[in-house]
Structures are given as C-alpha cells and as structure tokens.
Amino acid sequence: MALSTSDQFNHLSVLDNFDAISAFDFVPDVIWIFDLDRHGFWWGNERALEFWGLPTVQDLIDKDLSADTEGARKRTEQTFYKAAAQGVTVDPWTTYPNGKPKTLLMRHKAVLLGPEKHRGIIAFISEQVDLGEQPEHLIFSEAIRYTSVAVTSFDMSGTPMFENPAAAELYGFVDAQNNDASVFVCRFHDVKEGLELLEQGRQHQDGQSEHLMVTSKGVRRHVVDLRTSRHPLTGDYLLLVSEYDVTELHNALEQAEKAKVRLDKLAHYDALTGLPSLRLCRDRMTQVIAQAQREGSSAAIMFVDLDGFKAVNDSFGHDAGDQVLVESGKRLVHQVRAVDTVGRIGGDEFIILMSGIKSAKDAEVVASKIIAVMNEPFSIADMNGKEQEACIGVSVGISLLEEGELNKNAEVLLREADHAMYKVKRSGKRGYRFAS
Numbered sequence: 001m002a003l004s005t006s007d008q009f010n011h012l013s014v015l016d017n018f019d020a021i022s023a024f025d026f027v028p029d030v031i032w033i034f035d036l037d038r039h040g041f042w043w044g045n046e047r048a049l050e051f052w053g054l055p056t057v058q059d060l061i062d063k064d065l066s067a068d069t070e071g072a073r074k075r076t077e078q079t080f081y082k083a084a085a086q087g088v089t090v091d092p093w094t095t096y097p098n099g100k101p102k103t104l105l106m107r108h109k110a111v112l113l114g115p116e117k118h119r120g121i122i123a124f125i126s127e128q129v130d131l132g133e134q135p136e137h138l139i140f141s142e143a144i145r146y147t148s149v150a151v152t153s154f155d156m157s158g159t160p161m162f163e164n165p166a167a168a169e170l171y172g173f174v175d176a177q178n179n180d181a182s183v184f185v186c187r188f189h190d191v192k193e194g195l196e197l198l199e200q201g202r203q204h205q206d207g208q209s210e211h212l213m214v215t216s217k218g219v220r221r222h223v224v225d226l227r228t229s230r231h232p233l234t235g236d237y238l239l240l241v242s243e244y245d246v247t248e249l250h251n252a253l254e255q256a257e258k259a260k261v262r263l264d265k266l267a268h269y270d271a272l273t274g275l276p277s278l279r280l281c282r283d284r285m286t287q288v289i290a291q292a293q294r295e296g297s298s299a300a301i302m303f304v305d306l307d308g309f310k311a312v313n314d315s316f317g318h319d320a321g322d323q324v325l326v327e328s329g330k331r332l333v334h335q336v337r338a339v340d341t342v343g344r345i346g347g348d349e350f351i352i353l354m355s356g357i358k359s360a361k362d363a364e365v366v367a368s369k370i371i372a373v374m375n376e377p378f379s380i381a382d383m384n385g386k387e388q389e390a391c392i393g394v395s396v397g398i399s400l401l402e403e404g405e406l407n408k409n410a411e412v413l414l415r416e417a418d419h420a421m422y423k424v425k426r427s428g429k430r431g432y433r434f435a436s
Contacts, residue, residue: 009084014112015120018043018057030125032060033111036080037118039073040065051125052097074165075145080121081168083110150222150243153229158184158198161238170215170243184241188212189219197226201239204228213243221247272322273329276343281351284341285410288355292401299355299401300363303417304332304370306348307393307429316390317383324378324390335369351414360400360434367396367432375430393430397421400434 015021015033024031024045032044044052044060054060083089089108094101104125113120144151150167154160160183163171171187188194189212200207206227213222225242268280276284285301292299306328313321325348332342332350341353352370357363377389397420399413416435424433 009110009112009117009119012084012110012112014117015042016114031122033113033120033122034076035113035118035120036077037116039068039076042113042118042120069146072146074169076121077119078165078168079108080110080119081172083108083121152241152243154184154201154239154241156202156237156239158182158239160184167243170213170217172216184239187214189214197224198239201226201228204237210246220245221250270344273326273344275329275333275350276341278343278345278351281341281343281345281353282410282414284343284353285413288353289401289408289410289413291355292403293405295356296403297355298357298359298403299353300357300360301399301401301413301417302352302354302363302367302370302432303397303399303414303421304350304352305395305421305425306374307395307425309348309392312378312380312390312392315382316380316388320380320382320388320390323380324392327378328374328392331373332370335366335373351417360398363398363400363434364432367398370394370396371430371432395421395424395429396432397424398432398434 021033021043027045028047030045030047030051032048033042034040035042041060041063044057049055049057049060052060052063054063079089079091087109091106091108092103093106094103096102107124107126109122109124111120111122112118145164147164148166150170151164152160152167152171153162184198185191185194188197193211197209197211208223208225210221210223212219213224222243223246225244227240227242229238229240230236231238268277269275270277288299291297306324309321309324312324325344328348329342329344329350332352336342336352336354339355341351343351343353345351352366354363354366371394374392374394377391380388380390382388397417399416399420401408401413420433420435424431427433
C-alpha cells in the first residue's frame with residue numbers, strides 16, 4: 001500500500017491521468033511531475049523534455065534514476081511532506097541534465113498520482129540560481145541536506161525554522177509556521193532536560209550533551225550539539241541543533257561492561273556452586289592473615305574433601321555429582337559465620353577460612369558440625385530422572401594461625417591443611433585432623 005493513502009493526504013489533488021495536466025504544455029516554465037513511491041518521473045511538459053534532452057514523455061518516465069543517493073531520495077520525500085503541509089515550497093535544487101550540474105530555484109506542490117494515489121510532487125522551474133563568486137555556500141547547503149546527522153534550526157523561543165531530511169525522518173516534518181516552541185522540548189524523553197537545554201541556548205551557552213530522544217525509531221540515545229548562530233538575512237539569533245545517534249555505541253559499551261563483570265565473576269567464583277574460587281580464596285586468606293597478625297587474634301583454614309564422591313558419579317552420572325557438589329556448598333556455608341568464607345577450589349575439594357577465632361576449639365566445633373551434616377543423605381535425580389539418595393562423607397584438614405604467629409603465609413597454611421586432610425583420608429576418612 002502506498003504511503004499516500006494515509007488520511008493526512010486526503011486534502012491533496014489527485015491526478016488520474018495526463019489529460020488533467022495537458023494545459024501545462026502551454027506554460028513557458030519547465031514543469032515535471034515526480035512519483036515518489038516509484039521513484040521516477042510521472043510526466044513532463046515540452047520544456048521539461050528540452051531540459052533533460054529527451055524526445056518523448058515516455059523516455060522521461062523510463063529515465064534510469066537508480067544512481068540517486070539515499071540522501072537525495074530522503075530530501076525528495078521531505079519536500080513532499082513539506083509541500084503537503086504548506087501548499088507550495090520554494091528551494092534551490094541541483095539537477096544533472098546530461099550529467100552536468102545545474103542549480104535551479106524550484107517550486108513544489110504535493111499531489112496524489114493515478115488510481116494507486118502514489119505520492120507525487122509537481123516541480124515548477126522558472127529561474128536558475130546565480131551562485132556568484134561563492135559556490136561554497138551551495139556546497140555547504142547541500143551537505144546539510146544530505147548528511148545523516150539530524151540538523152534542526154530553532155529561533156530563540158524554540159520554534160523550528162528549518163530541519164534537514166535526516167531530522168524530518170526522525171521526528172516527522174515540522175511546519176515552520178506552527179509557532180509551537182514545545183517542539184524543541186517534546187523531542188526529549190525527559191522534558192526537564194529539554195527545558196534546561198533550551199534555556200542554555202537562550203543564554204548563548206554552546207555545548208554538547210547526551211540525552212534520550214523520542215524519535216520515529218523509538219527512544220534513542222543522542223549526543224545533542226547545541227550552537228548559537230545568526231539568521232543570514234535578519235541577523236536574529238538562532239539555535240542550531242545537531243544530533244548524533246550513539247545508541248548502538250552505548251549499548252555496545254554497556255554489553256562490554258556486563259561481559260567484563262561476567263568474566264570477573266568467572267575468574268573469582270566457581271561457575272557451578274557460585275562459591276569463591278581458589279583465586280579469590282587466596283586473596284581472602286592474605287586478608288585473614290593480615291587481620292589476625294594486626295589484631296593479635298587467631299585464624300583457621302580448613303581443607304575439605306568429599307569422601308565417596310567418585311561413586312556418586314559412577315552410579316548416578318555426572319549431573320547427579322553436580323547436584324551433590326551444589327548441595328555440599330550450601331551445607332558448608334550454613335555451618336560457618338557470615339564473616340567466614342567457603343570456597344570451592346576444584347573437583348570435590350572445598351576450603352573454609354575462619355578469622356577472629358579464640359582458640360583451636362572454635363575450629364574443632366565447626367569441623368564436627370561439618371562432618372555431621374555431610375554424613376546426612378543427599379537427595380538427587382539419577383540419569384533417568386528418578387529420585388535417589390546418595391551418601392558421602394568428608395575429610396577435613398585444619399591449619400591454625402596462632403595468636404602472634406608471624407611466620408606463616410597463605411601458601412604455608414593451605415599446604416598444612418591439605419597435608420592434614422590427606423592424613424585423615426589415609427586413616428579411614430570421615431573425620432578431621434589438625435596440622436602438626
């Protein structure tokens with residue numbers, strides 16, 4: 001369905017066929033009609049055929065316009081909407097008959113074409129623009145019209161004076177005669193930000209800031225560049241607003257930050273149980289030792305190894321083994337204080353860091369509670385999804401940092417706890433032992 005079927009164009013004249021415009025052949029101006037929805041010429045008078053160097057109207061209709069840029073297409077579309085709102089537009093255009101540029105002052109009127117009611121514009125050309133000695137002005141004007149950056153000019157009250165096709169595409173064509181200053185503010189997702197920026201412009205304070213803007217593409221994040229300029233004819237102050245869409249860049253940076261957080265978590269926490277990894281446990285051991293030596297208190301490191309874990313994997317599958325590891329982590333956490341650390345350092349091995357204990361008895365109490373709770377059956381699902389019970393135990397090695405002891409570091413304490421744990425393993429398992 002052509003866009004011209006919208007109710008907003010019901011007021012436009014409909015040209016059903018060439019008979020309705022035959023009188024244009026007797027007008028001395030160059031006149032042609034352009035079909036936006038087909039992006040091609042619909043008709044042209046004798047003067048138009050001479051202008052383009054073509055023998056017939058059909059040759060004009062068949063003229064290949066595939067080389068037209070996207071910017072040129074958007075400008076043509078903006079001209080249609082502007083003419084539909086204002087009745088007639090007058091703008092300088094550069095055309096390329098026989099491949100050579102020719103700058104013309106064009107009047108455009110919006111119409112609907114044929115039974116399909118395609119969007120169309122009638123172009124009336126009566127004079128060529130004199131570029132004088134400063135063609136760079138036209139180059140600048142063309143650059144503004146065809147850039148992908150949205151550019152809008154407002155008077156100091158916030159009433160829109162001009163917008164290029166990129167801005168028109170984002171916000172819809174704005175009739176410069178509507179005298180509605182709220183147009184400036186309503187483009188901002190946060191109206192307060194729009195009011196503040198408008199006031200900043202009124203104070204002639206140029207600047208660049210980032211805002212969420214309400215556009216035809218939804219709410220987008222734009223860098224808004226505000227500059228104060230002068231009207232070239234009246235000398236009145238104007239606000240020139242350029243907008244750069246940085247939504248994708250912002251989203252990419254946000255995703256990169258989230259990925260960084262995820263990687264950091266993977267580096268410091270065990271992916272299965274969510275417990276601190278060996279790397280984080282080493283850091284915390286250093287902190288626990290430093291605190292104990294600074295405060296003259298005691299600390300303990302427990303090395304916990306599951307007994308019978310391999311049998312769970314062999315009998316019920318690795319998924320069941322993972323269930324046991326997760327539940328083991330939870331049980332261990334519940335037996336210690338909030339200030340203590342339970343970590344998984346690999347396989348079926350866990351570590352517990354206890355700071356600020358009064359004596360070896362405190363560690364012994366915790367070790368006994370751990371052995372008791374880990375002896376309780378685990379409810380798991382086997383490879384067939386059937387609920388089963390698995391029974392394991394734990395061997396616990398304990399290394400103490402006595403009050404005032406200064407010659408032990410994290411590596412020494414961890415090694416002592418590991419050796420003590422293996423002595424428990426060799427002596428029958430399911431128990432605890434202090435490093436000697």
